Amino acid sequence: MRKIFILLVAILSGAVQLHAQGYQITIQLKNYTSGKLYLAHYMGKATYLADSADVSQSGQVILKGKEKLLPGIYLVVLPGKQQYIETLIDKHQTFSVSIDTTDLVRKTVYKNSPDNELFLSYNRFLAEQEALSRGIQQQLAAAKTAADSAKAAPLQKELGDKIQQFRSNFIKEHPGTILATMFLAMKEPEVPKEQPKGDSLFGYHYFKGHYWDNVDLQSDRLVRTPILEGKLAKYFNQLVAPVPDSIIPECDALLARTRKSKETFKFVLWWLTYQYETSPYMGMDAVFVHLVEKYYVAGDAFWLKEDQLNKIIDRAYALAPNLIGKQAAQLDFKDTTAHLQSLYKTPGKYTVLVFWDPTCGHCKTEIPRLDSAYQASWKNKGVSMIGIKTEGTQDEWLKFIREHNLKGWVHGYEPQAATNYRRLYDVYSTPMIYLLDEKKKIVAKKLGVEQLQAFLDRNTAKKDNAKL
Structure with missing residues (x-):
């Protein structure tokens, strides 16, 4: 699927206009008499172009603009794009630098830039x-x-x-x-050496509880550096439990701490939204939906144009009905003999609901594998199989069913698409697989055969133990 947030990268990197005196950076290059020099900046771990200028015959370049640059680490990329130096931008944005490519560290000299002299x-x-x-x-x-x-x-x-x-x-x-x-x-939190006896998780809780203590989330200084994204990745990937009920309050708490800095709020909200909209892990779309409903719908994504905002909101609304734990939408369809069937009239301790296409290359591999698992194991666990044709002709569909001997399934199609299943089940690619419980509540989705097998083995074992 084409991800919504790819189109936001350019928007995210756009500078907020500030009423200020602007910037002027004069660069003197040794051994250069032509070419183009570029000024780029970090946005998280990625880099984006901020300015460029031609090198004069005397090796001089002047970069200037009417508005101040946002603070952070910038890259002065030399002609040919093979070498660069990192430069700090903060309050003082009128300075000069002399660069000798024979030794970019020891022979670079700044004037009128205390921050860069310290950085050097x-x-x-x-x-x-x-x-x-x-x-x-x-x-x-x-x-x-x-x-x-x-x-x-x-x-x-x-x-x-x-x-x-x-x-x-x-x-x-x-x-x-x-x-x-x-x-x-x-700087990371230092866990006290003396810890309470009997509390094996003290170190973890202390480290997590003090993780953001020294991180400036109330100014714009860290957005245009790789540091903030690194901190976010470690916190949410290593310290926060990987379940929506834990992630969502952590997102809200962190965003609340960024409210005094528009740029930090924008970056953190973008990073969190992109992280969980594109997550490969099941159930993380619940975090994406929460963020959109709480911040984007409320108008907090001030940097987006209306059409861009609407695309994100529409995506969240498409996902909302089929989150883990939601009741599956009603689905009526015709079977191979054109008789009317219904999802809710198909009994089973579990139901594997598969939207598939007989002409889809991935489906041609996965559907037989699903059937093998069903015949070998799932049928004995009380699992029902429902396969819904999304594309392909009637003949192609019936031929595939016959050739692969897909017996025991409830096969269906919706010739008029009356139930709007594509939207209700977010069928943007095939095969799209859902696992429903006895009451047709969504308990898993987008799983492969092995993952489904492990899930069913684990959950049927729990039910059997509960009966003992």
């Missing part, structure tokens, strides 16, 4: 540590005994500790700077 000193420190790290890696590669490796391991840890110490000292010595803000955000 950090990058030079990192370059020194990386040189030491390479030496340690070579030592490890040449190690012949465990004792040799043991000697190198503490050195590697010492380097890591030195970097952390550099950042901690920087935060104390340069509070309020954009680099200090980034270092604080990168």
Whole structure:
């Protein structure tokens, strides 16, 4: 399926207009007399173009605009797009920089940009540590005994500790700077060594509870860096239980903390919406629907045009009726003999409802596999199979059923599409598979044969144990 949020990337990267004096960055390049230089910025882990200009015969480039750039880490991409330097943009946006491509770290010089002078000193420190790290890696590669490796391991840890110490000292010595803000955000909570006895989850709860303490969510400074997206990914992928009932309140709580920064709110809401609209895990569409209903319908997605907003809302409304736990929509259809059948009149402890197309390549593989599992196992568990034709001719459909001996199924089609099943069951591709319980409530969807088998084995075992 073509994902709705692909079209939002360009919108997300658009700068909010600010009434300010603008920016002017003068760049002097050594060994360049032509070409085009680009200024890009991070948006999460991706990068987007912010400005560009031609290189003069004297190697000079002037980038300027009437409105200030939003703060963050920008990339000065040299002609040919093979080399770049990272540059900090914050409050002071009129400065100059001299770049020598023979050594981008040691020979770059800034003027009238205290933030970048500090950033450059950090990058030079990192370059020194990386040189030491390479030496340690070579030592490890040449190690012949465990004792040799043991000697190198503490050195590697010492380097890591030195970097952390550099950042901690920087935060104390340069509070309020954009680099200090980034270092604080990168710092993870330190779990107390003394922990309550008998509480094996204390460390997890402490780490999770203090995860956002040092992250500036009330200004725009972290949006145009890779840091905020990294923090979001770790929190929601590793620390939050992967079920909608846990994810939804976490989304709301985090978004509430971003309200003072339009850019941070916009990015976090976009990231969460995209994360759960495109999630490969079953049931995550409930999070997407919640976010759309609470924020997009309410008009909080201020950056979207009306037609873009309507596409997102329509997508959520299409998903809402068939979320996990919802009652399956009524479905009437004709069987292979043109007799009227109904989903709710088809008994079964479970019902596997499959929308499929006899001309679809994936269906040609999956439908026989579903039937094999049904004949070998599911039939004995009280499972009913309902297959609904979505495309293909009547002859192609009947021929496929005969050739693959799909016995025991209730086969159906809807010649007039009177029940609007495509919308009610979000049938945008085939095969589309739903698992319904005895009362025709949706308990799983979009599962493969192996996943369905595991789900049915697990749940029928639970029911059998409950009877004992």
